[in-house]
Amino acid sequence: xxxxxxxxxxxxxxxxxxxxxxxxxxxxxxxxxxxxxxxxxxxxxxxxxxxxxxxxxxxxxxxxxxxxxxxxxxxxxxxxxxxxxxxxxxxxxxxxxxxxxxxxxxxxxxxxxxxxxxxxxxxxxxxxxxxxxxxxxxxxxxxxxxxxxxxxxxxxxxxxxxxxxxxxxxxxxxxxxxxxxxxxxxxxxxxxxxxxxxxxxxxxxxxxxxxxxxxxxxxxxxxxxxxxxxxxxxxxxxxxxxxxxxxxxxxxxxxxxxxxxxxxxxxxxxxxxxxxxxxxxxxxxxxxxxxxxxxxxxxxxxxxxxxxxxxxxxxxxxxxxxxxxxxxxxxxxxxxxxxxxxxxxxxxxxxxxxxxxxxxxxxxxxxxxxxxxxxxxxxxxxxxxxxxxxxxxxxxxxxxxxxxxxxxxx
Numbered sequence: 001x002x003x004x005x006x007x008x009x010x011x012x013x014x015x016x017x018x019x020x021x022x023x024x025x026x027x028x029x030x031x032x033x034x035x036x037x038x039x040x041x042x043x044x045x046x047x048x049x050x051x052x053x054x055x056x057x058x059x060x061x062x063x064x065x066x067x068x069x070x071x072x073x074x075x076x077x078x079x080x081x082x083x084x085x086x087x088x089x090x091x092x093x094x095x096x097x098x099x100x101x102x103x104x105x106x107x108x109x110x111x112x113x114x115x116x117x118x119x120x121x122x123x124x125x126x127x128x129x130x131x132x133x134x135x136x137x138x139x140x141x142x143x144x145x146x147x148x149x150x151x152x153x154x155x156x157x158x159x160x161x162x163x164x165x166x167x168x169x170x171x172x173x174x175x176x177x178x179x180x181x182x183x184x185x186x187x188x189x190x191x192x193x194x195x196x197x198x199x200x201x202x203x204x205x206x207x208x209x210x211x212x213x214x215x216x217x218x219x220x221x222x223x224x225x226x227x228x229x230x231x232x233x234x235x236x237x238x239x240x241x242x243x244x245x246x247x248x249x250x251x252x253x254x255x256x257x258x259x260x261x262x263x264x265x266x267x268x269x270x271x272x273x274x275x276x277x278x279x280x281x282x283x284x285x286x287x288x289x290x291x292x293x294x295x296x297x298x299x300x301x302x303x304x305x306x307x308x309x310x311x312x313x314x315x316x317x318x319x320x321x322x323x324x325x326x327x328x329x330x331x332x333x334x335x336x337x338x339x340x341x342x343x344x345x346x347x348x349x350x351x352x353x354x355x356x357x358x359x360x361x362x363x364x365x366x367x368x369x370x371x372x373x374x375x376x377x378x379x380x381x382x383x384x385x386x387x388x389x390x391x392x393x394x395x396x397x398x399x400x401x402x403x404x405x406x407x408x409x410x
Contacts, residue, residue: 004102004180005032011039016047025173038084061087085115089122103128103180117143128179132172146231190218191242194232198224198248200351201283207395224248229263236270243277245402250284260289272336277405280342282349283389288315304358316359319367326371334377339405341381343398345389
């Protein structure tokens with residue numbers, strides 16, 4: 001087995017015994033280990049000398065141990081964590097550039113998880129990242145974000161070595177070393193296209209994907225649930241994605257109104273800023289998703305709501321809302337520097353208008369289309385297709401339009 005370099009990040013004062021156990025496991029598996037201490041040293045004793053002791057970590061953050069220790073017992077734990085995290089990120093970036101990092105592992109409770117995963121989120125997609133955590137069994141979106149972080153539930157608190165903690169520590173080490181020693185996939189020579197989609201428009205996304213693959217492209221579909229859109233935008237920024245069929249820009253709508261699938265203010269802007277070809281569809285912009293009825297704004301209290309499972313409230317937007325959405329979409333698309341176009345389905349823009357009669361509002365959908373056409377730049381084509389968004393003819397036309405934007409279609 002090829003020897004790899006695994007970075008171990010931890011608070012080596014409070015988790016000394018457990019971190020030493022992980023270090024020894026990695027060495028036993030014939031791997032190099034680089035250790036980075038993000039502890040302050042105020043709550044425990046080191047059991048081994050780290051490669052990057054806490055003094056070097058805080059120095060890399062532009063701070064000093066004097067400053068860190070002065071913040072102790074003042075209620076400024078978040079500030080201390082911020083310093084240690086920034087320092088560890090700087091060190092990890094140096095290791096990455098020097099090709100001295102093939103994977104990273106960390107362990108901890110709430111504070112340790114916060115620091116460990118923040119460091120991991122600064123690292124690129126594809127680098128193995130494993131976080132053994134006491135909070136891994138809950139909603140992990142805050143910790144994972146858009147990165148490929150594997151969070152392993154610790155079951156018991158990570159305090160001392162016992163049959164439970166030893167088992168999960170063994171498994172976490174096995175996970176990071178297993179990923180690190182996996183043969184890397186060969187990079188494809190084919191350009192990668194991104195498609196955004198929600199479950200209800202998967203039929204269209206899959207059909208468009210097949211047609212684009214027939215033309216020699218690789219295609220990745222991103223789930224428009226907030227995190228998916230952020231990940232897609234990041235990969236566009238890194239030039240991994242060369243063109244976009246933004247079939248489901250509903251995350252923009254959720255950002256406008258504080259919905260569950262909010263992907264942030266930069267959603268629908270990266271491809272345009274970089275001058276990459278982008279085709280924007282209408283799928284799912286007819287609703288806002290909330291994960292609690294208490295989060296629904298007062299102005300929407302009389303809107304129709306479709307329950308998607310027990311916890312997601314899918315609120316149908318009305319004419320005024322759709323006009324606001326269209327203007328906001330146009331503002332974003334008008335900034336585009338590259339080939340940009342819009343495609344719109346005239347017989348329905350989400351799966352719900354076929355499943356739930358209360359969701360049908362043709363007047364609101366038309367208001368969206370007409371408002372978009374009035375506000376978008378004249379050079380941006382708006383193509384109307386007399387079909388439902390999930391009809392094959394719509395997917396066919398979308399694939400053809402994107403290929404033309406990329407300069408490869410008829």
